[in-house]
Amino acid sequence: MASLSTLLIAGLVVVYVTRLIKRYYALSHFKGPWLAGFSRLYQARVDSSGDMHIHYNRLGENYGSTARIGPNHLLTRDPVLIKRMSAANSTYTRSSWYNGLRLHPKLDNVVSLRDEVSHAKFRKSLAPGYSGKDTTPLEKSVDECLVQLFDFIKTHHLSSDKKYVKADLARITTFFTLDVISTVAFGKQFGFMESNADPFGYIEHIQEAFPFMHILMLYPEINNILRIPFIQRLLPDATSKSGMGRAMAFAQDVVSERFGSTPVVRKDMLGSFVSKGFSKTQLESETLIQITVGSDSTASGIRMTLYNIATNPSILTKLRHELDTALAAGRLDRPVLSDQQARRLPYLQSCVREGLRVFPPIVAQLAKEAPPGGDVLPDGRFVPGGTHVGWNSWGLMHDTSIFGPDADVFRPERWLHEPDDAKLARMLDAQGLVFGYGRFGCLGRPLASLELEKTLAELVLRFDWHVREAPAVGSAPVAETQTDSGAEEQRDFGIQAQWDDLQ
Ligand code: HEM
Structure with missing residues (x-):
C-alpha cells in the first residue's frame, strides 16, 4: 500500500499538472513560443538577455500584434489595446510586475x-511639481545645466585636428540628465559633470541592478520574500557606501532639510511635494x-x-541648416535657444x-x-480576468503597418511630408x-x-560629431548594446566631439 507521503506527493503533482494544463488552454488562442505556454522561464531569459527589444519585436512579426509570452502573460503592440489599458476609465489595473519598481524598503512610489485610488491621489498631488507649475521654471534650470554641459564636453571630451579624445556619449548624457534631475527635483546638483565622475557608484549599481529588477518584476514572489523584515536587514540601506544605498542616504538628507524647526524652503519639485502634505x-x-x-530614459x-x-550626413546637414539659418536671423536666444523657439523648428x-x-x-x-x-480585444479574442498584458513598445514603434515598410529607418521627413492625413494621424497617435x-x-514629459x-539643437549647433567606436553588430549596431531601457547599459559609446569653429 502506498504510504501517505507518496499519496500526498502524487496528489500535489496532479493538482500542479492540472493547473498547468488549465492555464495553458486559457490563453491557447494566443500564439507564442511554446515554452511560454507553460513557464515564465522564456520571459526570464529574454528580459535579462540585453536584447529584450529584439526578441519582443520578432514576436510581433511572428505571432501577430498580441502574442503569448508566459502562462498568464501576453504582450501587445496594438495601440488600441495599449490605450484602453491605461485610459482614465479603464478596468485594467497595474499588475504585480510593478512591485519590482518599489525601490524603498518600506514604501511604494x-x-x-x-x-x-491611492495612485490617482498621489499622482494628482505630484503633478504640479513635475510639470513645473509650482517650481522655478524648469526651462531655466535646464538652460543652466546645458551651459555646464558645453563646458564639460569642451574640458574633458573635445577632440581636435591634432588628437582624438574619446567622448563616451553614454556617460556624458547620463551625467547631464542626473545633474538636471537633481537640480530641478531638490535644488542640489549631484555634481556628476563638475567632478567628471560618478560620485556614488550609482551608474555602476544601476547597471548591475537592471537584470535583477527584471527578475523581480517577473517573479513577484521574490519581492514578497524581500519584504520580510529579516531579509530587508540584509539589503542595501542608507548606510551603504555606494550604489542605491548612497542614493538612499542622499534622499534622506535632501528630504530631512525640508522638515524640522528651520526647514529649507525651495521652489523645486520636492518643495512642491512638501507643500502637498507628503510625509518624510x-x-x-x-x-x-x-x-x-528622471535620468536614464532621457539620457537614452x-x-x-x-x-x-x-x-546620417544628409539629416545632420538639414538639421544644421535649419539651426544655422535661425541663428543667423537672430531667432535663437543665446546661450540656449528657448522652448518656444525650438517648437518653431519643424525639422528639429x-x-x-x-x-x-x-x-x-x-x-x-x-x-x-x-x-x-x-x-x-479589438480583434474579438477573449482575455481572461487576471491576465498580465505587457506593452511591446519596440514592436509598436517599428510596426510596418503603421509606419510603412521603412519603419526601421531613422527618417525625420516621415513626419513632414506624409501626404495621407489618416496615416499621419495613426503614426502620431502610436508614437x-x-x-x-x-x-x-x-x-x-x-x-x-x-x-x-x-x-x-545646441549640441548640433556647437559641435561636430563623428561616431568612431559605436559597436557595429550587423544591421542594428547600437541596438545590440541595449538592455532594457537602453540606459546606462549603452556603455562605452565612443564618439568624437569636435568644436565647431563657426560658433
Ligand atoms: C524620454 C524620456 C522619458 C520617457 C520615454 C518616459 C516614458 C514613460 C512611460 C512610458 C511611462 C508610463 C509607465 C506606465 O505605463 O506605467 C512613464 C511614467 C512616468 N515617468 Fe517618464 N519618461 C521619460 C522621462 C521622465 C522624466 C524626465 C521623469 C521625471 C522628471 C519621468 C517621470 C515619470 C513618472 C513619475 C512616471 C509615473 C507616472 C504615474 O505612475 O502616474 N519620466 N514615463
Whole structure:
C-alpha cells in the first residue's frame, strides 16, 4: 500500500499538472513560443538577455500584434489595446510586475503603487511639481545645466585636428540628465559633470541592478520574500557606501532639510511635494524613483537620437541648416535657444519625434492586469480576468503597418511630408505612446521634452560629431548594446566631439 507521503506527493503533482494544463488552454488562442505556454522561464531569459527589444519585436512579426509570452502573460503592440489599458476609465489595473519598481524598503512610489485610488491621489498631488507649475521654471534650470554641459564636453571630451579624445556619449548624457534631475527635483546638483565622475557608484549599481529588477518584476514572489523584515536587514540601506544605498542616504538628507524647526524652503519639485502634505518617508521613497526614472530614459533618448543624426550626413546637414539659418536671423536666444523657439523648428521637432520612435527609451513590459471579468480585444479574442498584458513598445514603434515598410529607418521627413492625413494621424497617435498614456502617462514629459529638444539643437549647433567606436553588430549596431531601457547599459559609446569653429 502506498504510504501517505507518496499519496500526498502524487496528489500535489496532479493538482500542479492540472493547473498547468488549465492555464495553458486559457490563453491557447494566443500564439507564442511554446515554452511560454507553460513557464515564465522564456520571459526570464529574454528580459535579462540585453536584447529584450529584439526578441519582443520578432514576436510581433511572428505571432501577430498580441502574442503569448508566459502562462498568464501576453504582450501587445496594438495601440488600441495599449490605450484602453491605461485610459482614465479603464478596468485594467497595474499588475504585480510593478512591485519590482518599489525601490524603498518600506514604501511604494508613484510608479510602483498598484492601488488605483491611492495612485490617482498621489499622482494628482505630484503633478504640479513635475510639470513645473509650482517650481522655478524648469526651462531655466535646464538652460543652466546645458551651459555646464558645453563646458564639460569642451574640458574633458573635445577632440581636435591634432588628437582624438574619446567622448563616451553614454556617460556624458547620463551625467547631464542626473545633474538636471537633481537640480530641478531638490535644488542640489549631484555634481556628476563638475567632478567628471560618478560620485556614488550609482551608474555602476544601476547597471548591475537592471537584470535583477527584471527578475523581480517577473517573479513577484521574490519581492514578497524581500519584504520580510529579516531579509530587508540584509539589503542595501542608507548606510551603504555606494550604489542605491548612497542614493538612499542622499534622499534622506535632501528630504530631512525640508522638515524640522528651520526647514529649507525651495521652489523645486520636492518643495512642491512638501507643500502637498507628503510625509518624510513618502518623500524619501519618491525621491529615489525620481532619480531613476528622471535620468536614464532621457539620457537614452538624447544619445540615441544624436547617434542617429550624426551617422546620417544628409539629416545632420538639414538639421544644421535649419539651426544655422535661425541663428543667423537672430531667432535663437543665446546661450540656449528657448522652448518656444525650438517648437518653431519643424525639422528639429521631427528629429526628436523620430529619435524616440526608432529607439524608444522604455522597452520594459509595464504589464497591466485584465479586469476580473476579462476583456474582449479589438480583434474579438477573449482575455481572461487576471491576465498580465505587457506593452511591446519596440514592436509598436517599428510596426510596418503603421509606419510603412521603412519603419526601421531613422527618417525625420516621415513626419513632414506624409501626404495621407489618416496615416499621419495613426503614426502620431502610436508614437505619442512612447510616454505612456492616460492615468499612467509620464509625469516627467515636460522636462524630458525640454532636455531633448534643447540638448540636441545646441549640441548640433556647437559641435561636430563623428561616431568612431559605436559597436557595429550587423544591421542594428547600437541596438545590440541595449538592455532594457537602453540606459546606462549603452556603455562605452565612443564618439568624437569636435568644436565647431563657426560658433
Ligand atoms: C524620454 C524620456 C522619458 C520617457 C520615454 C518616459 C516614458 C514613460 C512611460 C512610458 C511611462 C508610463 C509607465 C506606465 O505605463 O506605467 C512613464 C511614467 C512616468 N515617468 Fe517618464 N519618461 C521619460 C522621462 C521622465 C522624466 C524626465 C521623469 C521625471 C522628471 C519621468 C517621470 C515619470 C513618472 C513619475 C512616471 C509615473 C507616472 C504615474 O505612475 O502616474 N519620466 N514615463
